[in-house]
Amino acid sequence: MKRGRPAALRCLLLLRAPALLLLLRAAAVQGDCGPLPVVPRAHPASASAGSTSFPENTTVLYTCDQGFVKIPGKPDAVVCISSRWTDIEEFCNRSCEVPPRLPYAILKSAYISKNYFPVDTVVEYECRPGYRKKYPIQSGKITCRDDLTWSTPAEFCEKKQCPNPGELVNGNINVTTDLLLGSQIFFSCDPGYRLTGEASAFCMIKGNAVGWSSSLPTCIKIICPEPPQIENGRIVNEEDTYEYRHVVTYECNKGFVLTGKSHISCIVRDDVGEWSDPPPTCRVKSPPVIPPQKPTTTSAPAAGNRPDTRTTIKSTTASEEKDLASGYRTFLYGVGVGVPVIVCSLGLGVYWWIHRTSGQYETYENKESNVICHNLNESDATSEITSSDKLKKDTCV
Structure with a gap:
């Protein structure tokens, strides 16, 4: 035995292994619970995971390692009770990610709230509102494969079609693509008519069916204001209303001469009816000029x-x-x-x-x-x- 070695260390070397275990047990009793239990494919989530002593009633939560997910229904925490940790089983396993989102279908309600999809798990979709199943009927199911990826789903749903919009009186309906969900149509009126209502409509979801976002507009006939009257003249065949392209003719009283255009027409500018030209005027007719008489x-x-x-x-x-x-x-x-x-x-x-x-x-x-x-x-x-x-x-x- 070397000289100068502490007496306490010499005593520890003389102790047997059972005695050492009793000493460690005494230290644990003083801290209530010892080190945390090891859980496969999981690790403690708290910041004190490296501690070796935990007071009574301490709860420690575990999370799954990367690439693993919690098995539903299994506990993921331990509690220090009577100087010992409660039992915990392996609760993490390999799983596919959440099933992909499809533009034409959604998961059935039985799978919406789940997040654990082990290998060979099968989930099923149903058509979204505004869509219907294709014929012949195809499967709307996908499977979690061994490589933790989902099988490719078949496009088993198709868009519903909006009803025929009908006929626009004195106008036209421009269908740019089709009448399926999401399509847009445009409305326009014939020359001489003004559009009242929406200029376009979308095929959209309405309850369990599809329909147009707005009803058909109307095309209202554009009327020009009454043509202006003129002094010393009149309008030939004057009428109550004047529509698009209607022509008005002026003439002067006897003894007067017309200056300007004798015909003006009803035109449309910015959906408003107006006259193409200002009305003419009637001026007094000049007396004839008699040339001087030349004798022969x-x-x-x-x-x-x-x-x-x-x-x-x-x-x-x-x-x-x-x-x-x-x-x-x-x-x-x-x-x-x-x-x-x-x-x-x-x-x-x-x-x-x-x-x-x-x-x-x-x-x-x-x-x-x-x-x-x-x-x-x-x-x-x-x-x-x-x-x-x-x-x-x-x-x-």
Whole structure:
């Protein structure tokens, strides 16, 4: 025995194994419960898991190791009672994950609350609302395989179809895909009509069936406001209402001229009826402009060998009679101008006739005198002249 070794250590070496166990038991009694029991595939969840002494009534919870899950119904905790831990059995086992979520089906109620799915476990689905089983009927079951994965489920459900939306009067229904659950349709009206209601609808779940999210809209006829009235004019064939593409015609009263478009039409802009153009206006008709009278000279054959000329004035009153009849005022104006022209023409005609007649008479007398004087001169040459011819001859001188 070496020198300097403590006496207590020398004593412990002399003790036998049973005596050592009694000493450890005495220490445990002083701490109520000793170290925690070992549980396969699980470990203590508390922070004091490494402790070797636990007071009376201490409870320690275990959790399963990674890759294992708790077996339903088995305890997962121990309690320190009367200086010893309560019994605990293996409660963890290998299990598949929670069954996959399917877009067209859900787990039956018997499997919804479970989280333990050991190998060879079978679960069953049922169609979601808005879906129905396909024909021929296929299985809606899957199985947990040895590699802890689920078998691939068959797509055994299909979407339900919404009823036919019907017919939109004076409009159209645009079906972009189909009428199955989740599809969308769009509504539009014919030109000249305005949509009242929703412009689209979805096929959605309604109770245990499917239906459209909104009812069919209506297409209301668009009416233009009354066309504006115009002064000194009117609307031809005026009506009570004016619909899309309706044409209105204007005309002016007598004595007025229309300025602008005589036809305007009912159009639609932003679902509101309006007129394509502003109404025309009626202005007073201007009096006709009479051009200045231009005299013209024409030659006419005169009596005998001497030509004579006559002067006539060309009047334009006959060509303007239609314009003069357009109004009382214009008529008076034409009368005031036309009467002097007619009077003047008549005066010139009378003057010309008198002048012509006088000229013919004078010419006849002069011709007769010349013949007489010529005969007297011839008689004088023959010296056969009477006293009466003598007197006539004197007048020729």
